Amino acid sequence: MELHHLKTFATVAREGSLTRSAQILLLSQPAVSGHIKLLEEELGTVLFERTAKGMQLTREGLILLEEAERTLDAAKTLVNRARGLQGDAAGPLALGIASDPAALRLGTLLSTLLAAHPRLRLRVSHHLSADVVDQVQDGRLDAGFVLEERPDRALRHLPVAPVRLRVVGPAAWRDRLAGAGWSDLAALPWVGTPPRCSFHLIAARAFARNGVAPGTIIEVDQESALKGLVTEGLGLALLREEPALAAAAAGEVALWPGEALRSHLHLILPLDKEGEPALQALRAAVGAVWQEPL
Numbered sequence: 001m002e003l004h005h006l007k008t009f010a011t012v013a014r015e016g017s018l019t020r021s022a023q024i025l026l027l028s029q030p031a032v033s034g035h036i037k038l039l040e041e042e043l044g045t046v047l048f049e050r051t052a053k054g055m056q057l058t059r060e061g062l063i064l065l066e067e068a069e070r071t072l073d074a075a076k077t078l079v080n081r082a083r084g085l086q087g088d089a090a091g092p093l094a095l096g097i098a099s100d101p102a103a104l105r106l107g108t109l110l111s112t113l114l115a116a117h118p119r120l121r122l123r124v125s126h127h128l129s130a131d132v133v134d135q136v137q138d139g140r141l142d143a144g145f146v147l148e149e150r151p152d153r154a155l156r157h158l159p160v161a162p163v164r165l166r167v168v169g170p171a172a173w174r175d176r177l178a179g180a181g182w183s184d185l186a187a188l189p190w191v192g193t194p195p196r197c198s199f200h201l202i203a204a205r206a207f208a209r210n211g212v213a214p215g216t217i218i219e220v221d222q223e224s225a226l227k228g229l230v231t232e233g234l235g236l237a238l239l240r241e242e243p244a245l246a247a248a249a250a251g252e253v254a255l256w257p258g259e260a261l262r263s264h265l266h267l268i269l270p271l272d273k274e275g276e277p278a279l280q281a282l283r284a285a286v287g288a289v290w291q292e293p294l
Contacts, residue, residue, distance in 0.1 A: 001042060003075055006068045008035035009047060013065050014138060016054040024140055076276075089281035090119035096132040096144035097124060098198065099265070100223045103240055104145055105289050113285040120278060128221060130196035136268050143270075143282055147198035147263045156274050158283065160265045160290050164241040165202060167256035170233040174254035182210035185256065189235035191226055192216035199226075199238050202261050227253070 011021045012032065022029045040047050047061035057065060097104055110122060127135065132144035137154055149157045167185060169177050176188075186207060192214065193199040207213050217235055220226060226237040231252050239247070241260060248255040267286050269279050286292075 001039075003072065005035045005039045005042075006072055008032055009039055009068050010065065010072060012036060012048065012055050013057055013061065016056070018055060089117040089277035091278060092121045092123065092142075093278045093282065094123045094125070094140070094142045095282070096127050096135055096141040098127055098129040098132050098144070098146050100240075100243075103223075103242070104265070109285055109289045112289055113281060116285065117278075117281045120281070128194060128196040129198040133268065136270055139270075142273070143279060144268050146266055146268060148201055149264065149266055154271055156269045156271050158267045158269070158286075160267055160286060160292060163263045163265050165199070165238045165261040165263065166241050166244040167236055167258065167261075168227075168230055168239050168244050168247065168253040169236045169256065170230060171251055171254050172233065173236075177254050177256045180256065180258070182207065182258075183212050185236060186212035186214050188215065189217045190214040191218045191220065191229045191235045191237040193226070193238075194219050194221055197221060198263065199223075202263055203238050206261050 008021065008025060011024055012018065015021045015024065018029050018032050022032045025032065036047060043064065045060045046058050047064065048055045049058055097106065101107065106124070113122070114120060129146040129148065132141065132146050133150050133152070135141040136144050137152065147163060192203065203214065218229060220229065223239070227239055227243065227247060230237045238261065244255060247253045267283070273279060
């Protein structure tokens, strides 16, 4: 019995879709189907029913899934123990980010990590903050960076650095913003972010404190798009302070002179896996790059 067949079984059971499972496993859909077929033949039982809603576990599949997950966990524990004895982190490490790579010092972080552990195979993907949390929870990601702490007993939130956000608007609105309060800002058009984005939560909290709500006309899920649409004159937006100040100095946007909104960048790890060599190596590299012990 091949461990990668068990991994495919567990992934299809979790996702309920051959297509999504193939994307996660970096395999073709026929390869995923082949793994399931071979495993069913070896076990002598049908694991899934193909329905209009996707791949549904049979009664036997549900029972055997628990055994498969225990076997995969035991194999991973064995490998991690062996690598720990060698003092080496190796193998795949999937990292999710929800911010601009430059703001995360991502290039320096990855270079530092690979210099110390060249046998790691890194995969970085961009998501909304809440999606990073979800995927670290369910194992699709090994770790992630998010703004705002999202309490969860299954995750370790490690504070990395404070973050300040500023309200910016089109350069032509400089005089309108000079004496504006929160009610004035709420009356202007806003370029916002989706509800699962940390920027959305931070802005909503600030408006709620002041008893108003923004008039969002557009939602985008990339920081670079926020700045671009503000520059084009479409409305106000929240930007991280460093790029906001740079854009204002270049005359690309107008900076609201009011309060900066505060948040914090966190590295999140699954509590049940934080002792794994790859995650320990990541934690040490983040601490070295940000000069903060984690």
